[in-house]
Amino acid sequence: MEPMDCDYLIVGAGLAGASTAYYLTQQCLGRNGRQPRIVIVEKEPTPGAHSSGRNAALIRRYVEDPAVAALAERGADVLVRSELAEFHATGSMLVGLGDDDASEHFPTATGRGRWCPGDGVIDVAGLLSTYLQGQVIHYEAEVREWHDAGSMALKVVTSTGTFNTRLLVNAAGPWAGELGSLPMAALNRHLFATPPIETVAPDWPFVWDLECGLYFRPESGGLLLCACDETPAPPGVYEEDPQVAIHLADLLRDRQPGLGEIRIMQSWVGQRTFAPDRRFAIGYDPRDRRIFHVAGLGGHGVTTAPAVGALAAELLLNPESPRAKDNPFDPGRLV
Ligand SMILES: Cc1cc2nc3c(=O)[nH]c(=O)nc-3n(C[C@H](O)[C@H](O)[C@H](O)COP(=O)(O)OP(=O)(O)OC[C@H]3O[C@@H](n4cnc5c(N)ncnc54)[C@H](O)[C@@H]3O)c2cc1C
Numbered sequence: 001m002e003p004m005d006c007d008y009l010i011v012g013a014g015l016a017g018a019s020t021a022y023y024l025t026q027q028c029l030g031r032n033g034r035q036p037r038i039v040i041v042e043k044e045p046t047p048g049a050h051s052s053g054r055n056a057a058l059i060r061r062y063v064e065d066p067a068v069a070a071l072a073e074r075g076a077d078v079l080v081r082s083e084l085a086e087f088h089a090t091g092s093m094l095v096g097l098g099d100d101d102a103s104e105h106f107p108t109a110t111g112r113g114r115w116c117p118g119d120g121v122i123d124v125a126g127l128l129s130t131y132l133q134g135q136v137i138h139y140e141a142e143v144r145e146w147h148d149a150g151s152m153a154l155k156v157v158t159s160t161g162t163f164n165t166r167l168l169v170n171a172a173g174p175w176a177g178e179l180g181s182l183p184m185a186a187l188n189r190h191l192f193a194t195p196p197i198e199t200v201a202p203d204w205p206f207v208w209d210l211e212c213g214l215y216f217r218p219e220s221g222g223l224l225l226c227a228c229d230e231t232p233a234p235p236g237v238y239e240e241d242p243q244v245a246i247h248l249a250d251l252l253r254d255r256q257p258g259l260g261e262i263r264i265m266q267s268w269v270g271q272r273t274f275a276p277d278r279r280f281a282i283g284y285d286p287r288d289r290r291i292f293h294v295a296g297l298g299g300h301g302v303t304t305a306p307a308v309g310a311l312a313a314e315l316l317l318n319p320e321s322p323r324a325k326d327n328p329f330d331p332g333r334l335v
Contacts, residue, residue, distance in 0.1 A: 019309025054270030196221030
């Protein structure tokens, strides 16, 4: 098969790759001249098969790192007011951060914290689908290697074909470290779902207890729960650890006894991917300016997706802009 030509080859159809493709397309619309050819390659047969399809769907503005917090604020603002995907404004209670009484916001919760009325839950599959609409996507195409094809181009070999591209965008989620030779770690985290529980109201906020590492929210008449576990694992290895369910039960008994006895119906593991400083990596690779990273979105890739995609697009289109020169997410700090 003849190699296909494109300007931007985006590796990964998760939220990082999809939002980058979407905002790149948006920012190019209305510009004069030839529109760039964007191609997404995804090794799985469907989008969102990894982190973007295994998360808790929370839109949470609070983040400790001020640079990531700015992206979370911007991302949440877009998701709340746009029609990118269905958003439920449930509010959140961040136990341990303030002095609001959790039980004022729903009856069985205990503890004091910060009430965040702008937080909520989003339809992640819907968001991903909006971002990918109209994009050229090659599924079951795993990027295996690339070669120099002159100073302005790379020849990228995938399991199903070859691409000549001006730029390769590394949005490979848990594989971003391997693919882009970056020091990234994938950390496994379990989520648990209960069957319907009579006392759970669907409009309860989500509760995040930052003091002990526990969160939960209503889901399909029951609860979705997490004990905030972090276990390093190779990319794509989702082994369940029975100890995590035991730890979750202990946390619930100690911190939220009002929830009563919880029966787990389903559990799964997802991976959050981090740079050593836990800050995202968005920008050109200093070793090869034909490679651009959108990686290490950790536990905030849903909330920040609109801001991450918009920033990536802006840096891709204006590499010399002031924003590029003062980019707190510059991958240069990692290499
Ligand atoms: C348990 C859990 C709960 C979370 N909860 C929340 C939350 O409530 N709110 C929030 O904001 N964030 C949350 N997150 C974080 C969020 O899910 C991630 O930050 C986000 O999904 C990362 O998106 P991504 O596109 O970088 O990775 P991914 O979604 O994993 O996408 C990367 C894609 O690249 C593909 N790929 C990899 N290598 C190759 C290759 N060589 N060739 C072709 N394709 C390749 C993969 O198949 C994959 O589809 C949570 C994460 C987890 C695990």
